[in-house]
Amino acid sequence: MTDLKTAWTQSRDRLKAAGIDSPVIDARLLLEAATGASRTDIVTDPYRALTAEQLATLEGYVERRCRREPVSKIIGRAGFWKILLRVTPDVLSPRPDTEAVLDVVLPQFGEHQAFDMLDLGTGSGAILLAILAERPAARGVGTDVSFEALAVAKENAANLGLAGRASFLRTEWGDGLAPGAFDLVVSNPPYIPTAVIPTLDPEVREHDPILALDGGADGLDAYRALAPQILSLLKPGRPFAVEIGHDQAESVTALFVAAGATGVRTTQDLGRRDRVISGFRPGEA
Numbered sequence: 001m002t003d004l005k006t007a008w009t010q011s012r013d014r015l016k017a018a019g020i021d022s023p024v025i026d027a028r029l030l031l032e033a034a035t036g037a038s039r040t041d042i043v044t045d046p047y048r049a050l051t052a053e054q055l056a057t058l059e060g061y062v063e064r065r066c067r068r069e070p071v072s073k074i075i076g077r078a079g080f081w082k083i084l085l086r087v088t089p090d091v092l093s094p095r096p097d098t099e100a101v102l103d104v105v106l107p108q109f110g111e112h113q114a115f116d117m118l119d120l121g122t123g124s125g126a127i128l129l130a131i132l133a134e135r136p137a138a139r140g141v142g143t144d145v146s147f148e149a150l151a152v153a154k155e156n157a158a159n160l161g162l163a164g165r166a167s168f169l170r171t172e173w174g175d176g177l178a179p180g181a182f183d184l185v186v187s188n189p190p191y192i193p194t195a196v197i198p199t200l201d202p203e204v205r206e207h208d209p210i211l212a213l214d215g216g217a218d219g220l221d222a223y224r225a226l227a228p229q230i231l232s233l234l235k236p237g238r239p240f241a242v243e244i245g246h247d248q249a250e251s252v253t254a255l256f257v258a259a260g261a262t263g264v265r266t267t268q269d270l271g272r273r274d275r276v277i278s279g280f281r282p283g284e285a
Contacts, residue, residue, distance in 0.1 A: 090151075099269075123188070146170075187243070189242065191220070237280060
């Protein structure tokens with residue numbers, strides 16, 4: 001009979017042999033999902049036997065990961081900031097790099113401050129829901145062109161107890177929304193140049209929706225639309241923050257400055273790569 005410790009070790013070794021970057025962590029996450037065991041269980045009760053059904057499930061998960069399917073898509077959930085989100089093939093798997101948006105935004109609003117925010121291209125709802133979870137007096141709207149993505153975002157909002165403060169709208173970016181209605185606008189738009197997509201890791205290229213990746217020939221198509229629209233949707237003096245590709249800071253900054261933004265600056269992620277462009281709509285808050 002295979003126990004938790006043996007299953008973890010065997011899964012780790014298979015993933016390592018397949019060239020997976022983080023075999024120890026991935027093996028543990030797959031084991032937890034397949035067996036219902038927690039991280040603590042694996043450490044404190046390592047010789048707990050797996051049932052035949054649990055072992056078969058784990059073997060299926062490991063085989064899928066060896067084929068470079070992301071763990072988040074295999075188990076159907078992913079952690080982001082301090083929340084756990086459901087993810088499907090219809091949404092981008094949230095990544096730690098995107099948490100840099102929250103590093104920029106959260107210090108600008110007090111813990112109990114009431115404000116209205118907008119997340120353009122919300123996908124799973126990661127940015128919107130993580131901010132609402134941190135700021136209990138805030139309300140937010142998430143937009144997306146994908147019905148399927150919006151369904152995932154709505155489910156995540158309900159699971160996190162945030163459905164009463166989060167609403168979702170199918171539209172192209174901010175089309176149809178009232179000008180000057182928001183205290184904060186955020187977005188993680190597609191920013192990968194079309195020609196680069198075939199070179200991405202299989203986890204991204206084959207398992208994230210192309211709609212959330214493809215930024216056009218130079219990767220800047222979304223920002224050309226977003227820069228003027230974001231400023232029009234903000235109240236005077238209020239902030240915005242958008243995620244960017246690591247080599248796009250100068251180009252995206254120029255687009256927002258040309259649209260009239262003030263205080264535009266670049267923030268790096270934990271890997272010290274340019275990751276967020278932020279600034280303000282001109283005027284007094």
